[in-house]
Structures are given as C-alpha cells and as structure tokens.
Amino acid sequence: MDIEEFQLERLQSLWENEVEINLTESGVHPLTLRELMSDGEIQELLDLRLTYGWTNGSPGLRDAVRQYYPGTSRDQVLITCGSAEANFLAMWTLLEAGDEIALMLPNYMQIWGLARSLGVTVKPFHLRPKGDRWALDLDELEQAVTPKTKMIVVCHPNNPTGATLTVGEMDRIVELAESVDAWVYADEVYKGVELDGRERPSFFGRTDKVAVASGLSKALAHPGLRIGWLVGPEPLIADAWHRNDYTTITTSVLSEKVAEKVLEPDTRRRLLDRNRDMLRNNLDALVRWIAERSDRFSLIPPQAGGMAFMQYRYDIGSTELSTRLRQEKSVFVLPGDVYGMDHYLRLGIGETSDKLTRGLDALAQFCEGLS
Ligand SMILES: Cc1ncc(COP(=O)(O)O)c(C=O)c1O
Incomplete structure (x- = not known):
C-alpha cells in the first residue's frame, strides 16, 4: 500500500x-511535571508499577475523558497514542477502498493522506477568507456530499487557520451527513483554547453517526504524554480497540496517570x-x-x-x-x-x-x- x-x-x-x-x-x-503536579502527586508516580495497564485505557482515564462528552459510557471511549492514532484507527475502521469522503480544507493532512492510501476518493470543501473570518464554503460542501459519501471530515477548531465554525455551519454539516447516512468525523484537538474564552461545542452528540478525536497535545499543552482519545458509538470503539491490538497495543500507564491529573476539572x-x-x-x-x-x-x-x-x-x-x-x-x-x-x-x-x-x-x- x-x-x-x-x-x-x-x-x-x-x-x-x-x-x-x-x-x-x-x-x-x-x-x-513539577509545574503540573504537587510533590505528593509526583511521589505517588514513583511507586507506580510500570505494567501494560488497560489496552483501551484505564477506567479512571476513560471516566476523566467521558465527563467532557455528557451521556457517554466508558465503552464509548478509547485511549490512544495521541489524537494521531485516534484518527488512524477511526479511518482504518470506517473506510475501505472505493469509499468517498468529503473533507474540510485546509486541514492537518493526516486524514487526507490516509484516506487516499486506503483507496478512498477525497472530495474537498474549503474554509475561505470572508471578512474577518474563515467561513465554510457551503455551496462547495453541498457539492462535495453525494449519496456515496461515507463520512464528512472536519478539523474543528481548524489547523492551520484557527477558525471555528458557527453553530449554523455545524448544523449544516450534520444535516448533510444525515441526508446521505454518512458519518461526521471531527478532529477537535484544538478545542478549549478559544481566544474569546467561549469553548465551542463538540460535534459529539449532535447526531448518532459521529466520532471525535481529541487529546492532550494542543489546547492542553502536553504533547509529550502522547495521550489522545477516540469517542464514538460503542460498536465503533470496540472495533477500533480490536485494531489497536495491531498498532500500539496501549499507551503508557505513566502518561495515563498524569493525563488523569490534566483532565481534573480544576486543573x-x-x-x-x-x-x-x-x-x-x-x-x-x-x-x-x-x-x-x-x-x-x-x-x-x-x-x-x-x-x-x-x-x-x-x-x-x-x-x-x-x-x-x-x-x-x-x-x-x-x-x-x-x-x-x-x-x-x-x-x-x-x-x-x-x-x-x-x-x-x-x-x-x-x-x-x-x-
Ligand atoms: C488537527 C490535528 N490532529 C491531530 C494531530 C496529532 O497530534 P497528537 O497525536 O499529538 O495529538 C495534530 C498535530 O499537529 C493536529 O494538528
């Protein structure tokens, strides 16, 4: 391949x-680590046994993640090595040769390259400069979505423009996906550091066929932990976990402990x-x-x-x-x-x-x- x-x-x-x-x-x-944790918390890490842990993520960390996706069960969360692995597993699980996806551009080009290597046709739709913002080209989006579309892929907030979508734009993406029974897939790794202080809503929960990737590398400033996650319906997460046995097996128990700390609401x-x-x-x-x-x-x-x-x-x-x-x-x-x-x-x-x-x-x- x-x-x-x-x-x-x-x-x-x-x-x-x-x-x-x-x-x-x-x-x-x-x-x-010293800036993030108290001496007591660091001492506890010193006694942590360096086992494999849970290959789908420790229950504590999956609970820490799911509190930010109201209504999700623990089995709707898979912990991954960065959001990059979440993207990889999701595409590998959901796409196959001959499929078609609609993908937002510009974009972190991981899913673009992955999908094409899987033999998927990628139809782009753009964010375009409009006054003081990058706006979704709705006409192009409508043209990119066809009865063959398996998934609409967005990076929101966007890499590289830093653009966020309006609720109207998000709704239109969801409506179009539903109209052709496609997945909505959102990479939301920049969510949380909106400069106006208003955290934008997740795509998660806006429709049934939706999966989101996120992690600690960007908005939360801890790329070296290599902790990300995929959140979606239970069957998708089970399938992605099964594939995870072929990729990295698991993240690191040490990173997972620190990640739990990062995700405490106050922290x-x-x-x-x-x-x-x-x-x-x-x-x-x-x-x-x-x-x-x-x-x-x-x-x-x-x-x-x-x-x-x-x-x-x-x-x-x-x-x-x-x-x-x-x-x-x-x-x-x-x-x-x-x-x-x-x-x-x-x-x-x-x-x-x-x-x-x-x-x-x-x-x-x-x-x-x-x-
Ligand atoms: C949109 C987006 N998704 C995923 C990643 C991968 O990040 P990580 O695996 O560190 O979470 C990046 C990195 O730049 C990114 O910009």
Whole structure:
C-alpha cells in the first residue's frame, strides 16, 4: 500500500530540533511535571508499577475523558497514542477502498493522506477568507456530499487557520451527513483554547453517526504524554480497540496517570486559562508586528489554537522562504505549501513570548533582504 509523504509532519520531524527558534508548533508551550503536579502527586508516580495497564485505557482515564462528552459510557471511549492514532484507527475502521469522503480544507493532512492510501476518493470543501473570518464554503460542501459519501471530515477548531465554525455551519454539516447516512468525523484537538474564552461545542452528540478525536497535545499543552482519545458509538470503539491490538497495543500507564491529573476539572480550567493568556499576548504581539508591515503581511486572526496562518506578499514561494529562513536565521516556520497554499506561513503563537519576538525579528530582517 503506497502512501504519499505527510509533508507537514516530515518537515517538522526533520528540522524542529535542529533550529534555534522553532515556530512550527501548533500547541502551547508545555509544562514540566513539577509545574503540573504537587510533590505528593509526583511521589505517588514513583511507586507506580510500570505494567501494560488497560489496552483501551484505564477506567479512571476513560471516566476523566467521558465527563467532557455528557451521556457517554466508558465503552464509548478509547485511549490512544495521541489524537494521531485516534484518527488512524477511526479511518482504518470506517473506510475501505472505493469509499468517498468529503473533507474540510485546509486541514492537518493526516486524514487526507490516509484516506487516499486506503483507496478512498477525497472530495474537498474549503474554509475561505470572508471578512474577518474563515467561513465554510457551503455551496462547495453541498457539492462535495453525494449519496456515496461515507463520512464528512472536519478539523474543528481548524489547523492551520484557527477558525471555528458557527453553530449554523455545524448544523449544516450534520444535516448533510444525515441526508446521505454518512458519518461526521471531527478532529477537535484544538478545542478549549478559544481566544474569546467561549469553548465551542463538540460535534459529539449532535447526531448518532459521529466520532471525535481529541487529546492532550494542543489546547492542553502536553504533547509529550502522547495521550489522545477516540469517542464514538460503542460498536465503533470496540472495533477500533480490536485494531489497536495491531498498532500500539496501549499507551503508557505513566502518561495515563498524569493525563488523569490534566483532565481534573480544576486543573483543566487552570491550564486552559494559562494557555489562552499566552496565546492572546502572543497574538497581540503578532498583530502589532503585522500592522507595521501591512503592505506585505496580512492575517485573519485565529479564533482558537496555537497557530496563526498569515499571508505574505513577496515574490518567493513559501517552501523557499521557510528553507532560507531556517538556513540563514535558524528560525523555522511552516510553509503554506504543506497545505497546498503558497504565500502563507504558519507560525506557532503558543511559544514563550521571548522566542516569538526573536523569531519575528529574524523574519523581519530576512524579509528586508528580499525587498
Ligand atoms: C488537527 C490535528 N490532529 C491531530 C494531530 C496529532 O497530534 P497528537 O497525536 O499529538 O495529538 C495534530 C498535530 O499537529 C493536529 O494538528
């Protein structure tokens, strides 16, 4: 089975640890264990026996997850190695060659590549700039959904634009899925750090054939734990668990214990408040930086998540710009090319403000050399 290169992840894998200033992260600056937990809680971890644990996730962690999806049973939750594994298992479980899906673009391109490698036809529908937001192209969505559509896939809040959907747009996606008996599949890993402080609703519970992926890597700032989850109807979760025996078997008991702590309501709220503050400050700084260069750069500000997707007006392709910036200034930003959108750059705004400022200074210097 062939699979095309996952350019976004490959580029990051190659360079994120080689540069001085990595601005390709889409989450928020992670905490240390000491910052997250009390001494007593850390002491308890020292006595944890390092067994396999439960391969579908410990009951404690599945309960911690399901409290955020009201009305779900424990058997509707599968704990995975990051939301990436949740996406993988869901696609592997639900799709087969010859199927057709409608998929939101731009998007984290994992499901795009996976579905195509499974022999699935992917029909895109876009978020498009409309005034001060990225809006769903409803006409294109309607055209992308056909009687053959097996699933409508969204990334919400969106990677890379940081866009959130209106309730009307969410309802239309659900209505269209129901009209052709398709699944709604939502990757919601950025949900929780909406910059206006209003957490957007989940797609979960809005229709029967719905599954969502999420995890601790982005809004909750703990990518190193590698904890994600898939939530859906019990038969789907049972089938995905059965396939999980062929992938990673299980996550780590140590990560699961720490994840339970992250998901305690008080801790989760504290983390999201901290993360939102960091993102707001950094976004303000970026917006000021852009305002000083408005003939060259523009941005529809993200509504959620740790990244800003800004457009530039220089006569240089985004891959070349990113490569030269990395080589000449040791600053790494993601080229819009990885989303098929040249003349855009994706900048992480979840970094420490010092790093972001130094990165932007370097980008400004680099661009002076272009003009
Ligand atoms: C939308 C989206 N889903 C999933 C992932 C994978 O993240 P993880 O496996 O760390 O949860 C990413 C990573 O950038 C992402 O942006």
